[in-house]
Amino acid sequence: MESAARAVNLVKTYGQGDTQVSALDGVNVEFGRKAFTAIMGPSGSGKSTLMHTMAGLDSFTSGEAYIGGTALSSLSDKALTELRRDRLGFIFQSFNLVPTLTAAENITLPTDIAGRKIDRGWFDEITERLGLSNRLTHRPSELSGGQQQRVACARALVSKPEIIFGDEPTGNLDSNAGREVLSILRQAVDLDGQTVVIVTHDARAASYADRVVFLRDGQIVNEMWDPTMDAILKVMAGIER
Numbered sequence: 082m083e084s085a086a087r088a089v090n091l092v093k094t095y096g097q098g099d100t101q102v103s104a105l106d107g108v109n110v111e112f113g114r115k116a117f118t119a120i121m122g123p124s125g126s127g128k129s130t131l132m133h134t135m136a137g138l139d140s141f142t143s144g145e146a147y148i149g150g151t152a153l154s155s156l157s158d159k160a161l162t163e164l165r166r167d168r169l170g171f172i173f174q175s176f177n178l179v180p181t182l183t184a185a186e187n188i189t190l191p192t193d194i195a196g197r198k199i200d201r202g203w204f205d206e207i208t209e210r211l212g213l214s215n216r217l218t219h220r221p222s223e224l225s226g227g228q229q230q231r232v233a234c235a236r237a238l239v240s241k242p243e244i245i246f247g248d249e250p251t252g253n254l255d256s257n258a259g260r261e262v263l264s265i266l267r268q269a270v271d272l273d274g275q276t277v278v279i280v281t282h283d284a285r286a287a288s289y290a291d292r293v294v295f296l297r298d299g300q301i302v303n304e305m306w307d308p309t310m311d312a313i314l315k316v317m318a319g320i321e322r
Contacts, residue, residue: 106127
């Protein structure tokens with residue numbers, strides 16, 4: 082499977098000397114194109130750090146992270162900002178919507194900032210599919226949590242990025258809204274050939290993925306293809322012992 086992103090001997094440390102902590106300890110991993118990958122592990126295992134370093138949101142100490150064929154360590158701060166804006170989509174636990182903008186303006190914001198034209202046909206298809214067509218003039222305060230996260234999903238999808246990264250994208254949602262968001266991400270892979278990578282602590286969320294990568298103490302200790310919720314829980318129970 083062609084690689085959308087990969088880490089090679091990726092190390093991330095905090096502090097120095099006796100107080101030094103390794104958040105990532107020589108991680109090697111690839112995320113295939115047109116696939117849905119979930120990253121799991123106990124608290125403090127390094128799962129969010131792995132995603133943030135591979136997405137160019139955080140620096141790493143040594144090793145390398147690639148988006149496609151682009152080595153992140155070779156990029157200036159400006160080029161890294163442009164890569165995140167132009168080639169990646171993000172969905173966070175906290176929605177990260179601008180409160181003064183409408184849903185439609187929030188969806189198009191990164192594309193507008195980049196000075197690119199919105200594909201109106203694709204915008205209409207995405208907002209229709211996500212059930213947002215009649216909410217586009219509403220501001221975030223007028224939307225439920227699930228609707229706000231669907232706006233965040235639309236914002237990530239509308240520019241057709243190389244990868245969508247999600248950091249606990251269902252963490253602030255009730256179970257019904259969470260299922261909606263996961264179905265949207267699953268559909269993006271199956272219908273649109275999108276690449277999705279999420280960090281989650283929720284076995285149900287991870288069961289929507291094609292593959293689950295498990296971390297402990299900053300290292301990958303297991304992986305699973307075609308995961309089921311029961312199989313994920315079993316692996317996690319072993320890791321957390």
